[in-house]
Amino acid sequence: MKVLHVITGLGVGGAEQQLRLLVREMAGAVPAAQVVALTNAGAVAEGIRADGFQVTDLGMRGNRDLAALPRLARLIRAGGFDLVHTHLYRACVYGRVAARLAGVRAVVATEHSLGDSQIEGRPLSAGTRGLYRATERLGAGTVAVSVTVAERLQAWGVPEQRIHVVPNGIDPERFRFDPAVRAAARRSLGLDKAAYVVAGVGRLVPGKRFGLLVRAVAANPGTYLLLTGTGPERGPLQRLAEEAGAADRVRVVGEVGGGGGAGGGPDVPGLLAAADLFVSPSAEEAFGLAAVEALAAGLPVLYAACPAIEDLPLQDAPGASRTGGSAEEIAAAIARQRRAGPVRLAVPAAVAYYHIANTADRVLALYAAALRSARKK
Numbered sequence: 001m002k003v004l005h006v007i008t009g010l011g012v013g014g015a016e017q018q019l020r021l022l023v024r025e026m027a028g029a030v031p032a033a034q035v036v037a038l039t040n041a042g043a044v045a046e047g048i049r050a051d052g053f054q055v056t057d058l059g060m061r062g063n064r065d066l067a068a069l070p071r072l073a074r075l076i077r078a079g080g081f082d083l084v085h086t087h088l089y090r091a092c093v094y095g096r097v098a099a100r101l102a103g104v105r106a107v108v109a110t111e112h113s114l115g116d117s118q119i120e121g122r123p124l125s126a127g128t129r130g131l132y133r134a135t136e137r138l139g140a141g142t143v144a145v146s147v148t149v150a151e152r153l154q155a156w157g158v159p160e161q162r163i164h165v166v167p168n169g170i171d172p173e174r175f176r177f178d179p180a181v182r183a184a185a186r187r188s189l190g191l192d193k194a195a196y197v198v199a200g201v202g203r204l205v206p207g208k209r210f211g212l213l214v215r216a217v218a219a220n221p222g223t224y225l226l227l228t229g230t231g232p233e234r235g236p237l238q239r240l241a242e243e244a245g246a247a248d249r250v251r252v253v254g255e256v257g258g259g260g261g262a263g264g265g266p267d268v269p270g271l272l273a274a275a276d277l278f279v280s281p282s283a284e285e286a287f288g289l290a291a292v293e294a295l296a297a298g299l300p301v302l303y304a305a306c307p308a309i310e311d312l313p314l315q316d317a318p319g320a321s322r323t324g325g326s327a328e329e330i331a332a333a334i335a336r337q338r339r340a341g342p343v344r345l346a347v348p349a350a351v352a353y354y355h356i357a358n359t360a361d362r363v364l365a366l367y368a369a370a371l372r373s374a375r376k377k
Helices: 015-026 041-050 068-079 090-099 127-134 147-156 179-189 212-218 234-243 266-274 289-296 327-339 349-353 355-374
Strands: 005-009 034-037 054-057 083-087 107-111 141-144 161-165 196-201 223-228 250-253 276-282 301-303 321-322
Touching: 005 015, 005 090, 005 147, 015 041, 015 289, 015 355, 034 068, 041 054, 068 355, 083 234, 083 355, 090 107, 090 127, 107 250, 107 355, 127 147, 127 223, 141 355, 147 161, 179 266, 196 212, 196 266, 196 289, 212 223, 212 234, 212 250, 223 266, 234 250, 234 355, 266 289, 266 321, 276 289, 276 327, 289 301, 301 327
Parallel strands: 005 034, 005 083, 034 054, 083 107, 107 141, 141 161, 196 223, 196 276, 223 250, 276 301, 301 321
Antiparallel strands: none
């Protein structure tokens, strides 16, 4: 089975990292998978290539670069692919059309980032919904990464029978807590062994609301913040820390792909090992992968919204707590956690549920169904 994955871009982000992990996990069943990034074949592309898979940057110049459509169709046709798997809004729209033009009818799409009011950080509009629904019909079905996303797709008008809930997955072993990794990460970041450290992971964009977390940590003297990610908010977040008088307690760590961090710093597992608490202040999430990674690292988790946790029974993630969405409420929740003292929790059942092997098995089953359906047409 020859599979081509089409994704909008491959800069550092949850959907991009998820694609890399999925391709690697399915290597036994799909050893010759290839990946196309419509634009920005960045740090995650380097990781996918390091895993032994081909990545092509289509060089798309913007959302309305229609010349990318025939280029993508030619690439699909020349590759002789049996199935096309699209990821993220722009890639889903262009990829489904290109696959049909290339004669490939087995198309699976994954919706990673559909919020109530935005998609991939852009406000939703009637045109966005209409284009999505029109092209969705060209595929075999759409994967929703959470029950929450499935409900949003139905509200958009996508028929329930075309929606398949397949949660994102992680490699839990990669995040297993190691005291030696914690000590090394703290040394590299200039953090004292006794410091109380809060971690936040994600794209540095307004929708993630990391500014609230900076203000919340600033209101907790002696508490440190590690923010890891890349995006346009990096500079504003650093300036906010300075204005709040917490510049010496806030570390904005650069781009973290799949290996080490920028400048040889710790990767995400290292950053989580260095932390005592994980906080996700985003009020609108499609899944919440970083929170699951934090649970795998044994961290208590505070979140404003996280379908990955909310979709499960409470007993499956006992270390996770929902917090209010204001800086004051987050600050109070951090203070309560700190008073309880740093603790490493047992890895909860939620982590096993979200194992990448389970995700891969479900996706492969959808591939088989899509290929059977395509052969009947």
